[in-house]
Amino acid sequence: MARAKAAQRAQTGAAAIQQAGRIVQVQGGGADMPGFSIELVTPDSAAKLLQSRRPGAGDNPVAINAYAESMREGRWILNGMPLILSRGGVLLDGVQRLRACIKAGVPFLTVLAQNIPDDVLHTIDQQRRRSFAGVLETRGILHAHALQSALVKLIRYDDGTMLRGAGTAAWSRMDRVLRANPDLEAAVGQSLDSPATALSEAVRTPLMFMGLRVDAEATLRFLDAVADPERYSPMEPGARVRDLIDITRGDPTTRMKPVTLFAVCIKALNATFSGRHLRSYTWLDKTANPTKGEDFPALDGYKGLTDPGHADETEATETKLREAVEKLAAEDGVFPLAIETVTPAMAKRYLTHNTLNRKIVAAHVDAIARDIRAGNWMMNAQPICFARDGRLLNGQHRLSAVIQAGESIEVPVMRGLPEAAYATYDIHAKKGPQLGAGFENFGDRPLVAAAAVLLWKRELKPSGIRNAKPTPSEVMKIVEQHPRLLELRTFGRKMIEFGRGSVLAYAAYCIERDSPELGRVFLERFETGADLPRGHLILELRKRMQILRRERVSQEDQLKEMLGAWARFKDHPDLDRLKRAS
Incomplete structure (x- = not known):
């Protein structure tokens, strides 16, 4: 079949x-x-x-x-x-x-x-993420990260999605909008030189861009009042915003979120434009309080970004193609792609063409090199790519790993690509953890993969390597060599109220492996909490794990709590009585 x-x-x-x-x-x-x-x-x-x-x-x-x-x-x-x-x-x-x-x-x-x-x-798809800012940097654009951040906020403002957690815009749209609004780069530079540092750059830059398009003089007055409120009347909108920032910044519980500060500043800038000053400027998120909340405010006179959009260019596109x-x-059938055996010497030569690329991540190189040395490297059809002028566009981590491993790999190499291809690699969607065809029928693949990563970090991670993660091949091998870890995914999923599913699955695996019979007693009682006397160690563990879950503590802290309770349980001086109580 x-x-x-x-x-x-x-x-x-x-x-x-x-x-x-x-x-x-x-x-x-x-x-x-x-x-x-x-x-x-x-x-x-x-x-x-x-x-x-x-x-x-x-x-x-x-x-x-x-x-x-x-x-x-x-x-x-x-x-x-x-x-x-x-x-x-x-x-x-x-x-x-x-x-x-x-x-x-x-x-x-x-x-x-x-x-x-x-x-x-x-x-497939083990590449590290680039950002649109990285693409801008390769074009020689200054302040690329601030420019990307401002672009995202301004697009979301125009789209009316400031309150919906809409995330970033598509790279193609950001690129199109940036070309159509050349004054944005100048606004970013002017914002970074502004003395109004009490106003975070993430708010100051888009606000300055919007305000300069409406009333440059009033906008600069507002920012100057934020920077030096003593030079202005106490009712000056910029001075009132500075007071609000100073009052709230010391306490994490009162400190304004960027979206709230942006909304307040828009209201205050409107007051600067009109000359109608208010005693205070506040804004309440409508999604947090539907009854008393407000829509995100609009800046008076601001018409939005110039966005040419995409006309119906289907026919033109087909002609181009x-x-x-x-x-x-x-x-004459010349094909710019070939499968090559890349040696360490070739990799060094290829990397001499690695200009204006993102920083190499050492942990990622270490991971690929481990796969190469362990014989786990697989030619998966994803090529190393060069531009028409010879610049390396994609593949610097694989080439670096070849040098580190000191061994050759087979890999497709494609040449003659347009320079613009560099900006496209990371608009490709990233996949969740893949465990291969043999595991397609199992549910909770991300949970199993995450549990395997925990096992690797605690038991198999090479010494002296920081911030390392296992490669997909290493995750596959762990799942194959520890089948009980796969089976315990149901325990992790069932107990999600008490912690991360991956943490609980791996903790259960450690406990069972330590003492199969006693471990089953411990886990069964932890699962149900039934018929345990008040103050019992396992009941206290259940309460503590629920608190840690609500506080969103790290996986390591959750695991430490779980395994610590297990150690106290099995080493209890009156273990027989404790087991009977359980």
Whole structure:
């Protein structure tokens, strides 16, 4: 039955590929070798490819919307990151991009990797996150992080989502808005030079940008009053805001959240514009108090960011893509991607082209190097990428790990990509923990993976390494070698009232492993709390764990409390009486 399903998925995948516009192709030396091609994926072929997705692959609406927006705008770039089909015809990676293609109604160019081993799923997408600020830094833009923060707040203000925890905007939209509002960069620089440091930069910068567009003189007066209230009347709005900041900042319970301070400042800036000064400026979040709360205030006269949006450019986008297809097809089948055996010497040479990239994270390099040394490295079709001018765009951690491990790896390498591809790698949606095809039928995969991470950190982590995490291969091995940890996920999930499910599952595993018979007694009584006398050690543990859960203490503190109680229980001088009471 499984073989028949795999064959059906393979046929579905092959049929979908025939529907796509194949440009060029490179194939390995044999039938079992990976093959790569550049494809023009249409909405129809995307729908067919999705029929072969793996059972556990779900949709990520945020990612789909972001991708679809980029595709509609014609800003989706061939960046080397492939759609991945396994040897069994299963779509291992690319669900969100294919969904976005259908949603946008436009085709997109992509690398398609086929005949990839089915067991590489857990190794896909191990990259570290970049930020949009990192992209801005590579363009030489000053104060990139402050600029990104201001962009996010201003977009959320325009969208009316200041109170809804809407998160950040899509990178493509931030890039579009930044180009359309060149005065934002100047406002950021002016804000960072402002003496009004009592007003946090996260509030000061977007407020200054908005105010300068309405009334520059009044805005600078407001900020000057915040910086030096003694020079103004006590009723001056900026001075009143400074008093409020000084009164509330010393106590964490009264200190204003940034969104509250932003709202108060908008009200006070409106008063500065109008000259109608108030005794106090307050704002109550409507989501926190629906009865007395207010909507987020609007700045009088501010018309919002210039956002050209995306017009219906479907036809233009398709024309651009067809032109790209024709250009690639005219290059006599030259394919800029090849599987290479990258040696430490080659890695050093490649890293000489690593300019204007983000900082290398040592812990991530350590993790990949451990996999390489342990023989766990798997060629998963995700390439190391170079721009047309030779600059390394993606892969610096893998190359650094090759040097650290002192061993070679096989990896796809793609060259000739546009420089703009650098900004696109981390708009790809990050996946939750993947435990491979063998664990697709188990529930609570994130919980199991987190419990395995705890075991690794406490029992297997190499000495002398700080802030390290296990690689997906190491997590897989832990789950395979400790099957009881997988079974105890139900205990962790059931006891979620008392702590993190992963902490309780790992704690239960440690307790059972320490003393199977006595451990079962302890865990059963901890689970029910039934028929225990007042003041019993396990009842006290239940109360304490509930308090720690409400206080949201760290996993380490929860685990310490649980294992500490277990140690007191098993070492109690009157253990027999304690067991009978339990």
